[in-house]
Amino acid sequence: MKSKRVSITDIAKELQISPSTVSRALNDTGKISEPRKKEILDLAKKMGYRPNPFAKGLVQNKTKTIGLLIPEFTHHFYSRMLEGIESVTSKAGYQLIICTSNEKQKQEIKACQTFLNSRVDGVLATVCKKNEKVDHLQEIINSDIQLVFMDRQCEELEASHVISNDFDGAFQAVEYLIKNRYKRTAHIKGPKNLSTTFNRLMGYKESLKKANLSVESELILESDDPYLLKENLKNLLMEKSIDSLFAYSDYLAYDAYQVAFEIGLKIPQDLAIIGFADEPISQYISPSLSTVNQKPFEMGAQAAQILLNQIKNSETPCEYISLQTELMIRDSI
Amino acid sequence: MKSKRVSITDIAKELQISPSTVSRALNDTGKISEPRKKEILDLAKKMGYRPNPFAKGLVQNKTKTIGLLIPEFTHHFYSRMLEGIESVTSKAGYQLIICTSNEKQKQEIKACQTFLNSRVDGVLATVCKKNEKVDHLQEIINSDIQLVFMDRQCEELEASHVISNDFDGAFQAVEYLIKNRYKRTAHIKGPKNLSTTFNRLMGYKESLKKANLSVESELILESDDPYLLKENLKNLLMEKSIDSLFAYSDYLAYDAYQVAFEIGLKIPQDLAIIGFADEPISQYISPSLSTVNQKPFEMGAQAAQILLNQIKNSETPCEYISLQTELMIRDSI
DNA sequence: GATGCTGAGGCAAACGTTTGCGTGGATCGT
DNA sequence: ACGATCCACGCAAACGTTTGCCTCAGCATC
Numbered sequence: 185m186k187s188k189r190v191s192i193t194d195i196a197k198e199l200q201i202s203p204s205t206v207s208r209a210l211n212d213t214g215k216i217s218e219p220r221k222k223e224i225l226d227l228a229k230k231m232g233y234r235p236n237p238f239a240k241g242l243v244q245n246k247t248k249t250i251g252l253l254i255p256e257f258t259h260h261f262y263s264r265m266l267e268g269i270e271s272v273t274s275k276a277g278y279q280l281i282i283c284t285s286n287e288k289q290k291q292e293i294k295a296c297q298t299f300l301n302s303r304v305d306g307v308l309a310t311v312c313k314k315n316e317k318v319d320h321l322q323e324i325i326n327s328d329i330q331l332v333f334m335d336r337q338c339e340e341l342e343a344s345h346v347i348s349n350d351f352d353g354a355f356q357a358v359e360y361l362i363k364n365r366y367k368r369t370a371h372i373k374g375p376k377n378l379s380t381t382f383n384r385l386m387g388y389k390e391s392l393k394k395a396n397l398s399v400e401s402e403l404i405l406e407s408d409d410p411y412l413l414k415e416n417l418k419n420l421l422m423e424k425s426i427d428s429l430f431a432y433s434d435y436l437a438y439d440a441y442q443v444a445f446e447i448g449l450k451i452p453q454d455l456a457i458i459g460f461a462d463e464p465i466s467q468y469i470s471p472s473l474s475t476v477n478q479k480p481f482e483m484g485a486q487a488a489q490i491l492l493n494q495i496k497n498s499e500t501p502c503e504y505i506s507l508q509t510e511l512m513i514r515d516s517i
Numbered sequence: 518m519k520s521k522r523v524s525i526t527d528i529a530k531e532l533q534i535s536p537s538t539v540s541r542a543l544n545d546t547g548k549i550s551e552p553r554k555k556e557i558l559d560l561a562k563k564m565g566y567r568p569n570p571f572a573k574g575l576v577q578n579k580t581k582t583i584g585l586l587i588p589e590f591t592h593h594f595y596s597r598m599l600e601g602i603e604s605v606t607s608k609a610g611y612q613l614i615i616c617t618s619n620e621k622q623k624q625e626i627k628a629c630q631t632f633l634n635s636r637v638d639g640v641l642a643t644v645c646k647k648n649e650k651v652d653h654l655q656e657i658i659n660s661d662i663q664l665v666f667m668d669r670q671c672e673e674l675e676a677s678h679v680i681s682n683d684f685d686g687a688f689q690a691v692e693y694l695i696k697n698r699y700k701r702t703a704h705i706k707g708p709k710n711l712s713t714t715f716n717r718l719m720g721y722k723e724s725l726k727k728a729n730l731s732v733e734s735e736l737i738l739e740s741d742d743p744y745l746l747k748e749n750l751k752n753l754l755m756e757k758s759i760d761s762l763f764a765y766s767d768y769l770a771y772d773a774y775q776v777a778f779e780i781g782l783k784i785p786q787d788l789a790i791i792g793f794a795d796e797p798i799s800q801y802i803s804p805s806l807s808t809v810n811q812k813p814f815e816m817g818a819q820a821a822q823i824l825l826n827q828i829k830n831s832e833t834p835c836e837y838i839s840l841q842t843e844l845m846i847r848d849s850i
Numbered sequence: 851g852a853t854g855c856t857g858a859g860g861c862a863a864a865c866g867t868t869t870g871c872g873t874g875g876a877t878c879g880t
Numbered sequence: 881a882c883g884a885t886c887c888a889c890g891c892a893a894a895c896g897t898t899t900g901c902c903t904c905a906g907c908a909t910c
Contacts, residue, residue: 191896202860207898215858234634238574239896242865257599263590270617279635281612284603301567302612438801464591468771470803524866535890540868550888572866575895
């Protein structure tokens with residue numbers, strides 16, 4: 185079976201016709217009679233012809249590949265997003281080139297180089313936490329490669345994005361706490377520099393304001409240093425000055441669980457907690473964690489669809505999509 | 518910035534030399550003087566030259582891409598494996614083309630077509646549960662594409678694999694139960710047709726035999742129908758005929774948790790449980806689940822490395838690697 | 851019957867690289 | 881000083897496809 189690859193010219197020779205005719209038949213690009221076409225297609229199938237993507241790419245300068253840049257894959261949110269992306273791109277005959285940044289800018293820059301080198305038609309990206317510069321992403325745009333951001337937006341750059349409505353998700357979560365007569369709600373912030381961090385914080389603040397509650401800066405905790413976070417949280421809890429907590433992520437909520445258990449508090453009696461992202465773990469831990477579901481599959485699928493549209497027609501204007509979230513109430517409140 | 522792509526001939530013209538010399542300089546493939554080389558490299562950098570992968574692929578017939586076939590990504594095991602793979606391939610300058618089968622043979626076949634069409638240099642695959650035929654994988658091999666299996670082996674085909682030592686992992690888990698004086702241990706089997714299912718079952722059986730305990734078929738439960746599984750398990754537990762359980766996977770162990778809680782049993786007092794895979798959830802659920810860690814990162818990394826070796830030299834003999842597992846003892850025993 | 855039109859298909863260039871072979875000049879050994 | 885060797889580089893073919901232009905036969909029109 186180690187037969188040589190069969191090319192368009194092989195078919196042409198076999199049929200005593202020119203390669204151009206074969207090409208036209210295979211691509212169904214007019215200028216060919218029906219019987220001829222059928223004859224060619226049949227033989228091509230019989231000979232097991234597969235188009236050579238290099239030759240095609242060389243002349244057409246289209247790669248039918250999309251670069252995917254993701255911080256990491258072990259969070260359910262991202263792996264589910266990947267599945268959404270893949271469901272769209274595979275149907276459209278596009279391939280994915282995957283690079284992970286591990287939340288490091290250096291790796292993100294390298295990924296962008298990879299995308300440029302492999303001449304991808306477009307890029308789907310979730311930028312990493314620690315981006316100070318965005319030159320590498322700007323270069324993607326400058327090279328006429330379509331770019332769509334997911335989950336985290338990047339205001340410095342003019343590109344489409346599909347994100348969660350973080351503000352509203354946070355707003356609803358805190359509103360729910362207030363409605364259930366919790367009096368003082370703390371917030372654990374996310375990583376600096378992320379749009380998601382900012383928006384969820386704003387949602388928290390606005391929700392308090394709407395209920396005529398004051399926003400107290402000592403109830404807003406930084407999370408960049410995990411040790412410091414736990415210390416600060418422990419102090420707040422020991423003073424019994426809070427009765428509820430809205431965390432930037434489920435993982436930060438798990439940290440809060442640990443601290444609460446350590447000092448003998450019960451969830452939700454002594455402390456109600458709501459997280460963000462709806463990791464599958466959250467259903468299994470005890471008590472199960474209330475959280476905000478973000479629809480990562482839809483996020484990936486929509487971002488991919490927008491990217492494909494932009495690739496098809498580069499004049500397509502940018503789209504800015506904000507997906508509604510869903511509050512999942514479980515046992516932690 | 519919408520400048521045209523700069524090619525090797527552009528550089529050659531600029532320097533009044535031939536394209537071949539430029540090519541040799543860029544690839545550092547001998548036959549070139551040092552000053553010339555430096556001159557060319559400098560100009561190439563200055564002009565922002567990027568090699569055209571199509572032209573290169575066309576003449577060399579190497580794609581520097583690897584196809585990755587995975588059942589799904591939302592299990593931590595697979596996403597972690599992906600990270601292991603990516604860590605190796607990205608260093609070697611290879612790109613990944615990712616396809617998911619969603620455990621469906623139809624999608625797996627489609628993925629193989631994709632791999633053949635895009636002329637990948639090699640394929641890393643974890644086959645899906647429901648493979649009755651392996652023709653599509655055989656075709657990969659027939660087309661001279663290197664193939665390495667991960668996690669699940671495929672005995673019908675002659676190809677390298679990197680798997681867990683499922684037998685030993687299961688053996689140790691059950692041995693641990695026996696040593697801790699549990700008398701009757703049930704086993705929940707995995708999906709039919711998988712090598713992992715068979716090997717873990719064998720490990721369970723051998724461990725019992727070694728301890729001079731009898732293997733009772735009514736203690737071995739099928740898991741293909743989740744409802745039936747729960748019913749059967751409930752019956753076993755109500756009769757109090759078992760005091761411990763070794764499950765094919767963590768997820769099946771979680772099912773056992775549910776059933777046990779439903780009928781008011783306590784873990785581990787009334788029922789000790791050990792799972793398999795060490796999903797991160799298992800640390801967080803309560804009581805935390807003892808399980809068998811499989812080192813998915815290493816599995817991916819090693820499989821990728823073997824594949825790269827085989828691509829480099831297609832005469833490399835097949836390798837069969839079985840990674841040692843690690844028993845993680847937590848609170849469920 | 852000369853002219854124009856149309857549809858089917860061929861010709862050849864082009865895409866950007868690599869690479870075997872050839873060549874001229876320099877260097878070496880004797 | 882002369883042939884052998886070697887080095888640095890050029891030439892041109894090759895990889896498989898697409899595509900603009902050309903050709904030619906058949907047909908309709910006047």
